[in-house]
Amino acid sequence: MGVSYYDDTDLEPHYEMDEPVGYFSLSGTCSGRPLTLQSRFLIVATGSPVPNDWRLPPPNFGYGPRYFRTNTRAIFAHFTNVRPWRDILDEQRIDCADHPFDCDQSALHHVFPGGWMWQLRFDDGTTSAGFAIDNLDGSMLGIPTDANRNNQAVKHLTPEEEWHYWLSRLPSVRRQFEQTSVVRPADGIRRVSRLQRACVPSKAKQSTPGRSVYAWAPLPAALGFADPLHSTGIAHTLFNVERLLEVLDVMDDPSALEDALQKYFRRLACEVDLLDRMISLAYRQTHDFEAFATATMPYFAAATSCESRAPTSLASPSSPDAFLLADDAKFLAALEAIESVANSASNLDPCPTQTVADLLAPFNQVGLFTPRTPNMYRYTATKG
Secondary structure: OOOOOOOOEEEEEEEEOOOOEOEEEEEEEEOOEEEEEEEOOEEEOOOOOOOHHHOOOOOOOOOOOOOOOOOEEEEEEEEEOOOOHHHHHHHOOOOOOOOOOOHHHOOEEEEEOOEEEEEEEOOOOOEEEEEEEEOOOOHHHOOOOOHHHHHHHHOOOOHHHHHHHHHHOOHHHHHHOOOOEEEEOOOOOEEEOOOOEEOOOOOOOOOOOOOOEOOEEEOHHHHEEOOOOOOOHHHHHHHHHHHHHHHHOOOOOHHHHHHHHHHHHHHHHHHHHHHHHHHHHHHOOOOOHHHHHHHHHHHHHHHHHHHHOOOOOOOOOOOOOOHHHOOOHHHHHHHHHHHHHHHHOEOOEOOOHHHHHHHHHHHOOOOOOOOOEOOEOOOOOOOO
C-alpha cells in the first residue's frame, strides 16, 4: 500500500450529500494543472486551523475552543552562525558538570519575564530561533501589565527592530547572534501578532440524526493552536493519528461513525483547552524562575502519566483516552486547584512549590520536584 503525493497543490473541498455517508470532492490545481479528487473521508492536516472559506460541514456539536487564555505573539526566523549556548556558559565560567546533556543538542528555551526564546538547531547548520512574547505582560517593557499598552510600545517597530529590541534585553543571548544571518524566510524576520488560532464552525447547515454523516476530521493543529511553549505538536499529532484509526475502522457503519467522530472532536477540543490552561499558567509565572519551573510541573506530570498508560507493545493496543490526561477528572481537579493558588499569588509571594507538589503527587511518576540536582532532569521516561 502507499499514497499518492501531490506537491505544489491548492485544493478546496466541496461536500456532496450521498446518504447515509457523503463524500468530498476536492478541486484545484497541482503545479498549475487542474486536479480533482474524491474521498469518502477527509483528514485536515494543515499547520493552521481549517480555513473558514472551505465551509466544511460542521458536526452535530460545537467544536474548537471559543477563546484562549493564552495571548502571545512571536518574532522568528532561521539563522546561520548562531553561537552555541555552551560557548557562552564556558566564557562566563559557569560549571556545566551537572548538566544532564548538552543543551545545544536539545530544544533550548531561554525564559525571561514576559516571554521566552526558542532555539532549535538543524543538521544543515541553521538554527530556528524566535521569541514568544506574552501580550498580557508588560514587565519586560517596564510598563503596567496591559495588553494594549504593551503592543503600543512596540507596534511602531519593524520585525527586525523588535527582534533586536528583545536581544538588547538579554545580553548573553545577544552574543549568540552577533555574527548571524537570516536564511529563512526569504523576506527576513517574520512576526505574528497573535499565535492563538482556532477552527470556527462554518455557517453550513448542520446534519441531523439519521441524515448524512459528515466524514471529516482535523488533526490537532487544524482544530486549534495555543502556543509552542511545551513543544507538544508532534506528540499530540501522533496521538490523534492513532485515534483516527479507530474512526476509520467504523467507516461502513454510519451510526458508529457519527458516534466516533463526535467523541474524536470533543476529546480533541478538550485537549487543546487543557494545553491552553497549562501554557497560560506558566506564562503568568515568568517573572520568577522558581515559580515558572513550578508552573510547568502540571504539564510534565500529565505527560509522564500519559506515557505510563500507553501500550508497551502491539499486543496490548489500548491507550489513554485523552492526550495529557485531558479527560481525567482527578487531574483536572488538581490543575484547577493549582490555577486557583497561582491566581491568588503575587510577584512577592509566588506560587508555592510544595502546594503544587502535593496536588500533583498522584501523577508524579518520575520524581518531579526532587531531582538530584535542582531543576536538572537526566530523563523523565517512565519505566516500560
